Amino acid sequence: YKPSRPQTRCHLLPPILANSRDPPTSMQFKSSIFIILASFVAASQQASCHMGSPAQPSLDQQSMHSCLTGYRTDNWDGMDCGGRTWYKGEMNGWKTPQTCYDACATCISEAIDNNVDEVQCDQWVGIIECWIGFN
Structure with a gap:
């Protein structure tokens, strides 16, 4: 009779963690580059929102929200609405005015x-930019 030994399972570490003194393989290097680039693209897709000072006189907020809702158009034209001048634009081939609006509507709202007197939202994806705002 032999006493049974508990079975041991061996869990292998991923190669990048197994021995840090080994040089990275081509696949590890490519994976690292992909992760860095993906992080950059995700970070570069953030909209930045720049708000001005409190408006004097106060904004007609209901009217301004109606202006914002109506500004999701398929063109890059500006407009006068709610007592403010609205604008949007793009550089380097932003896809559509609607996607610019979608990226920035929360900021503008x-x-x-x-109750600020002016705002501009800038959205970047790499070198492609769009902006929307009012003053």
């Missing part, structure tokens, strides 16, 4: 709720 918050600016209206905060």
